[in-house]
Amino acid sequence: MPELPEVETIRRALAPLVTGRRVIDAGGHPSAKFSSAPAAIGATIAGVDRRGKYLLLPLSTGDELVVHLGMTGKLRLRPSTTAPDDDGFVRAWWELDDGQRLELHDVRRFGRVAVVAAGDHAALPTLAALGPEPFDPSLTGDALWQSLRRSRTRVKTQLLSQRPIAGVGNIYADEALWRARVHPARRTVTRAEAARLLEALRDVLDEGIRHGGTTLRDYRSVDGSEGENQHHLDCYGRGGEPCRRCGAVLRRREYDGRTATFCPSCQPNR
Numbered sequence: 001m002p003e004l005p006e007v008e009t010i011r012r013a014l015a016p017l018v019t020g021r022r023v024i025d026a027g028g029h030p031s032a033k034f035s036s037a038p039a040a041i042g043a044t045i046a047g048v049d050r051r052g053k054y055l056l057l058p059l060s061t062g063d064e065l066v067v068h069l070g071m072t073g074k075l076r077l078r079p080s081t082t083a084p085d086d087d088g089f090v091r092a093w094w095e096l097d098d099g100q101r102l103e104l105h106d107v108r109r110f111g112r113v114a115v116v117a118a119g120d121h122a123a124l125p126t127l128a129a130l131g132p133e134p135f136d137p138s139l140t141g142d143a144l145w146q147s148l149r150r151s152r153t154r155v156k157t158q159l160l161s162q163r164p165i166a167g168v169g170n171i172y173a174d175e176a177l178w179r180a181r182v183h184p185a186r187r188t189v190t191r192a193e194a195a196r197l198l199e200a201l202r203d204v205l206d207e208g209i210r211h212g213g214t215t216l217r218d219y220r221s222v223d224g225s226e227g228e229n230q231h232h233l234d235c236y237g238r239g240g241e242p243c244r245r246c247g248a249v250l251r252r253r254e255y256d257g258r259t260a261t262f263c264p265s266c267q268p269n270r
Contacts, residue, residue: 001071001110004134004167005208006219006227007053010075013222015048017077018057018102025095028113034104037092039115040065045096052130052166064118066127070110072218076103107218130166134198134205139165141195148189155197156184157256168201171214171236174261176200178235183269184260185253207232235261 002010022044028037043059050056055075057065067075073091080101092104092113104111114124121128131147132139147164148155158164159173168176177184179200182193189197213219213227216237220226234244239252239261248265 001053001169002069002073002213002219003053003169003172003208004050004205005172005211005229006213007050007055007069007167008209009213009221009227010069011048011050011055014055014075014077017100017222018045018096019047021045021096021098021100023094024097026093028092029109031091031109033109033111034091034113036115037094037113039063040094051127052133052162053169054124054127058118059115062118063115066112066114066116066121066124067104068112068127069104070106070108070112072108073104073106073111074218074220075222076105076220076224077101077222078103126162129163131163132165134165134167134201139198141198142191144198145189145191145194148194152187154184154255155182155186155189156260157258160258165198165201167205170258170260171216171233172201172204172208174236175204175234177260178263178267179204181266183267184262185255185269235263237261 023040026038026041028034040059043061046058046060048057055067059065077100080095080099089105089107090103091106094102116123144164148158151158156173159168176197180197182189182197208214208229211227211229211232214229215226216230238250241250243250243263243266246265248263250261250263252259252261
């Protein structure tokens with residue numbers, strides 16, 4: 001699933017291409033997850049923002065087009081004179097007044113499109129419940145510690161819930177926990193560990209953005225290009241390989257239904 005760096009990469013690429021463009025036609029798959037796409041017809045796109053893993057496109061009508069890519073979603077711009085792909089995976093599309101068509105291509109149909117009043121995310125409870133943005137200067141290590149200590153859920157599971165901090169998924173959680181030397185199955189962390197974890201999260205997310213995101217299978221930017229961050233991962237996907245810090249063999253385990261890769265030596269489960 002695209003995480004914050006991938007969605008931010010898409011946002012940066014998309015913003016200059018669609019800002020100021022008017023939606024003159026649109027369509028969506030009949031599923032309720034995509035059928036609201038035509039509600040943007042007639043509106044001008046005022047910009048492209050991001051909240052966690054969601055793209056938010058404010059519209060001139062006072063509404064907001066919300067796009068979530070799910071696991072396999074890709075956004076791309078194509079000339080509107082080009083026939084849509086015949087593979088049946090274009091779930092929503094918006095024709096713009098400059099002759100381009102913005103398409104959401106989603107093989108597994110786990111993505112989501114909604115047009116809501118700007119800032120009103122009551123119909124999108126996951127978006128409404130998101131925790132603070134990782135780079136929010138008001139987010140401190142102590143604030144993250146206070147959030148994590150409210151639950152005895154495993155620390156990685158908490159990160160994936162999006163409530164302590166927004167935008168972190170499996171890849172960047174593994175990377176940050178490895179850097180912070182925190183075992184993913186820990187149910188408590190110290191104040192100092194939380195501060196270290198926040199610093200690690202910010203570092204790996206920033207690096208992911210600078211490398212254009214992580215492409216393991218489906219992720220592509222708007223122009224179809226792959227990210228490069230997969231070549232810079234220290235932990236995720238390296239189970240059975242030596243830890244780059246201490247040489248111990250990295251382990252891969254499942255916790256709460258999600259896999260985690262960690263170093264048993266550098267990240268003791270105490």
